[in-house]
Amino acid sequence: MSEPSRLLVLVGSPRRTGNSAAMAHALATGATDAGAEVTVRFIDDYITSFLRDCRACRGLDGECSITDRFRELFFDDFLPADGVVFSTPVYWYGVSAQTKAFFDRTFCYYAGSYPESAEVVARMSRKRVGLVLASEETYPGASLGIIHQIQEYSRYTRSEFVGLVRGFGNSRGEVSRDPGHPLAESGRFGRSFFDLKYSDYHLDTGRAANVWPDTAS
Ligand SMILES: Cc1cc2nc3c(=O)[nH]c(=O)nc-3n(C[C@H](O)[C@H](O)[C@H](O)COP(=O)(O)O)c2cc1C
Structure with a gap:
């Protein structure tokens, strides 16, 4: 039997019962139901410092000397x-x-300047990437900058940005009242995360005429 796919969900909000946390947990439940091995982490449990000048804080052994838990998370x-x-x-x-x-x-x-950087680069590359956004404002432009950033991150790391969910709310957990049902959508996204079709063609990419198989014929 093949190993289950491993999914990491990184929550970037300080609010443990907030909207991005609620959607992250719904997504994690869906992915777990689909057989993935899922880990949810709140980034601020691990990171308490910005990046510094590596020349000043890299140790003689090549390690980062910032004393938080980023290394463990990474x-x-x-x-x-x-x-x-x-x-x-x-x-x-x-x-x-x-x-x-x-x-x-x-x-x-x-x-x-990190001694094992080649291995890190290889292991940072070629992942599936997803995005879950909580916001107060509903207009599409409010999230365009973020979508662009994640798209570029994915391109740069040769990863596949397979989709996103947006949920609207302001107070903690208010996304549960969003009529677009982002919690259910997050669950569906989690369930299908490792199966979603991903395509990003170039002019000369060979492909069939149809995107989906014609099951009727
Ligand atoms: C510092 C700060 C900046 C925010 N900026 C925006 C914004 O630019 N656009 C927006 O729609 N909501 C903005 N919000 C609202 C949050 O996106 C919204 O409350 C979201 O649901 C919070 O998610 P959380 O519950 O996971 O923390 C901002 C909130 C804070 C605290």
Whole structure:
């Protein structure tokens, strides 16, 4: 039997009972039901510092000397994952500082000055990536910058950005009253996460004329 796919859900809100947490948990339940091995982490349990100047704080052994738990999150949960979902509130039309700090801090280990950087680069690459967004405002443009960032992150790491869920609310857990049912949608996203079709063609990409098999014939 093949190993279950490993999914890491990174919550970028400080609110443990907030909207991005609620959607993250719904997604995790769906993915677990589908047979994935799922881990949910709140980024601020692990990161208490921004990226610093690596020349100033990299130890003689090449390790980052910032004394928080980023290394544990990165090596124990992120690198082994086949897929990662970033679940973040929209803050100032961007991801939360927690989420951004996660991206920035990866630099400590993929930079050439880290002795094992080649292995880190390989293990950061080729994951499935998903996005869950909680915001007060509903207009599409409020999340465009974030979608673009995750798209570029995925392109840069040769990963596949397979989809996103947006949920609207402001007070803790208010997404449960969103008539678009983002909690149910998160559950569906989690269930199908590792099976979703992903395509991103180039002009010369060989492909069939249809996207889906014609089951009627
Ligand atoms: C610092 C801050 C900035 C915010 N900026 C935006 C924003 O630009 N657009 C928006 O729609 N909501 C914004 N919000 C509202 C949050 O996105 C919203 O309350 C969300 O549901 C919070 O998610 P959480 O419960 O997971 O923390 C902001 C909230 C805070 C605290």
